[in-house]
Amino acid sequence: GQSLEQPSEVTAVEGAIVQINCTYQTSGFYGLSWYQQHDGGAPTFLSYNGLDGLEETGRFSSFLSRSDSYGYLLLQELQMKDSASYFCAVIGAGKSTFGDGTTLTVKP
């Protein structure tokens, strides 16, 4: 089967950097995706890592280490609008499995 672990809550201040970790156990692994979901909204795709290393998209970066079954989402220059839930998702053969999500609260 597949399982993912990510912290349930993270709090940071505006302008800071925050890292949300995701560890997984799976077979048939293709890669790791990250989604953002604002309260009451739909999840939206942020980033994908199919290979080891860092992917950068503006203020957001995502990292994957296949050998460690570990990835993270890095958010820089935090803004109040970044307050949301963040989900990692393991992409496998014919299946996507989502973590329980990390609620990020950005304080002024």
Add this chain to the structure above:
Amino acid sequence: KAGVTQTPRYLIKTRGQQVTLSCSPISGHRSVSWYQQTPGQGLQFLFEYFSETQRNKGNFPGRFSGRQFSNSRSEMNVSTLELGDSALYLCASSSRGQDSYEQYFGPGTRLTVT
């Protein structure tokens, strides 16, 4: 391109009733996946339809069923509703299906069972 649409957006039903939810994917997408999301929980996978065939199924009881039409629109049905079925039901479309690294989610249907 129009996004994924779901109807209705909100629904209140009584225990024991049944409900049908609808999802229209992005034009050209042949895969529709359904998820259940409860407060503080992740997205629990219900099932995936691709070109009118159920291709994958999650660990939900048989009360949860679905189908997909030739235009890729999908419906999800829950029979004999229980209080625990209260949740946000999300559908997501993609061109490839569950192994797509990017799925496009609709706004969801919030179902309340009383």
